[in-house]
Amino acid sequence: VWGQWDAGWLGWTAAHRAIGVTGLDVVDGIQQIGRISGMWWARRGVAVLTSHPDHIHQDPAGRLHNETGAAMRWPDGWSIWAWHGRRVPEWVITDPTPERIAAEANVEIRRCAIEHMGWDRWIDAVGLRPIASCDDPGNPGQTLDLHTLPDDPDTLVLLVTNGSPERDGTRRRYGLPVPATCRTPLEAAAWTYDIDPTLYAQIARRT
Amino acid sequence: MTMTLTDIETLAGRECYGHVRELLADVEVPVLGGPQPQGDLLAVPTDRHHDDSAVDVPRAGVDIIEAVNGGHAHTLIAPDGGATVQVRRPTEADDLVLAVIECTRPVYLLHAEHGATGLAAGRWEIRGQREFDAAEARRVAD
Numbered sequence: 001v002w003g004q005w006d007a008g009w010l011g012w013t014a015a016h017r018a019i020g021v022t023g024l025d026v027v028d029g030i031q032q033i034g035r036i037s038g039m040w041w042a043r044r045g046v047a048v049l050t051s052h053p054d055h056i057h058q059d060p061a062g063r064l065h066n067e068t069g070a071a072m073r074w075p076d077g078w079s080i081w082a083w084h085g086r087r088v089p090e091w092v093i094t095d096p097t098p099e100r101i102a103a104e105a106n107v108e109i110r111r112c113a114i115e116h117m118g119w120d121r122w123i124d125a126v127g128l129r130p131i132a133s134c135d136d137p138g139n140p141g142q143t144l145d146l147h148t149l150p151d152d153p154d155t156l157v158l159l160v161t162n163g164s165p166e167r168d169g170t171r172r173r174y175g176l177p178v179p180a181t182c183r184t185p186l187e188a189a190a191w192t193y194d195i196d197p198t199l200y201a202q203i204a205r206r207t
Numbered sequence: 208m209t210m211t212l213t214d215i216e217t218l219a220g221r222e223c224y225g226h227v228r229e230l231l232a233d234v235e236v237p238v239l240g241g242p243q244p245q246g247d248l249l250a251v252p253t254d255r256h257h258d259d260s261a262v263d264v265p266r267a268g269v270d271i272i273e274a275v276n277g278g279h280a281h282t283l284i285a286p287d288g289g290a291t292v293q294v295r296r297p298t299e300a301d302d303l304v305l306a307v308i309e310c311t312r313p314v315y316l317l318h319a320e321h322g323a324t325g326l327a328a329g330r331w332e333i334r335g336q337r338e339f340d341a342a343e344a345r346r347v348a349d
Contacts, residue, residue, distance in 0.1 A: 086278075107247075107338065108278070138244070154341040163244065164321045167226040177339040192336045193249045194303050199242055206244045207321040 001030065003037040004052060010034045051075055059084055061167055066093065067116065083112035092116060098125045111174055119173060126150070128157055128175075134185045138203035139163050142171070144185035146178075154180050158188040163206030209235045210286060215315050215323045219268040219284050223319050231322045238313045238325035245316050245324045248272065248281055248305070253332040257293030257307035264290040264314060271306045271316075271333060279319040281333075287312035289328075306333040 010031050017024050033040060037049040054073050057066035063085030064071040070079030070093075081093045088109050091100050096113040101122070104110045114122045127150035136142040142161040149155050155177050162172040182188035190200035212231045216222050223231075242251045262269070268284035271294050283292055283306075290310035297304060308314060308331040316324040316333075 152341055155339055162246075164227065164246075165230075167224070176336070177341070179339045179341075192338070193251075193334045194301065194337065195242070195249070195251060195334070199251065202241045203244060204239055204241055205237060205324070207246075207318075207324055 001033070001040050001042060003034050003040050003050070005039060006030070006034055061085075069093065083116065086112055088112050098122060102126070107174055107176070111172060114175065115172075123147075131156075132185050136161065136189075136206070137186075137201050138206040144189050146182070146185040146188050156180050156182060156188060158182075158185060158192070160189065208287065210313075210315065210323075210325070211235055212323050215284055215286070215317055218266055218286055219282055219317055221282070221317070221319070223317070223322055227320065227322050236315060236323045236325045238327050240327040240329065243324050243326070245281065245318055245321045247336040248316075249334045249336070250308075250316065250324065250326055250331050251334060253307070253330050255304075255307055255330065255332060257291065257309060261291040261293040261307070261309070263288075264292050264308075264310075268317065282317045283308065284315045284317055285310065285312065286315070290314045300337070303334045303337055304332050305335050307331070308333065 010027070013024050013027050014031065033049065038052050040047060040049040051074060054075055057064070057071045059065035061084075064080075064082035064087070065084050066082065071082035073079040081088050081090050083092060086108060092109060092113040093116065096116045101110050101113045104113065117125070128147040129150070130145055130147050132146045133143050136144045139161065145159040147157045147159065149157060156179070158176045158178050160174050160176060162174075165171050176192055178188040178191050182191050184197070186197045186200060190197040193200070211233050212223065212228065213233060215236065222228065240252065242249060244250075264283055264285035266284070266286060266288065268282040269292065270280040271283045271292060272281040274280040289312040290308060293307045295305055295307070308326070310326070310331070311328050313328060314326050316326065
């Protein structure tokens, strides 16, 4: 049960009661708990209530976000970290390093950590060297950029750009590891979907 | 029948982000017969048929890729019916085909951050994207 997070709906029912609507007794308990508890869980014979968080940080778009600490923190110290609405592990916010980024399997979490570091700083830090670039089919004005990694002869990194802009007009970038057997950016992009490069070249529209 | 993003959102009963709607709300969504990526998915024409687990695609759509990690679902919508989809759960790392679609009318893929993608009548594979893991590749090769 959402507790205080249901304040809008709980207030709506309270207002109805205040103007004389009857039959709302069933929400009495939920309303009382909503005043004192955050999310809570009811089980047979036992209920788990949580306290309200001490703080909540958001970006201007209203998404959970804090560049310097927890996005939400509860009085006992339990916290969650978030980057523009994407929930991330603590290290992404407090200590994003190239080593941790390389060890992270989730491409979205890597993107958040690299954005926090800054793409330019990250590219310098890991020593990415551009070897080839071409237009991204179906993604006007964007390129596919293939890079080598200094300490890993088996892997190349393909930098790609989202087909859809963000709220502020910028586009998300992603670094995708591909095998060094890929000889061109187009081959590398096709490899990520396991299709023929000639088919990838036919892409007319990316969103 | 041509469809705008707003038409498709109305059918699906869900809306894209405001900044996506600002750009695209009243623009006709192109229906194409070639490969089209949407985010990290790629729709590609295929010769493959789906199996017996395929289901009809409702006009209001069905999520073929669920929302995970605070992300968003990819929803498949068949405004004129005539479409079936097999949703797959591949277990092998190099099996990237997440869904197989057969349609006699255009279908649309909708995503909150990417808007709508129109797929012409035919057979389609929806492929996920993979990444290379040198350590894993070396392990497999050993």
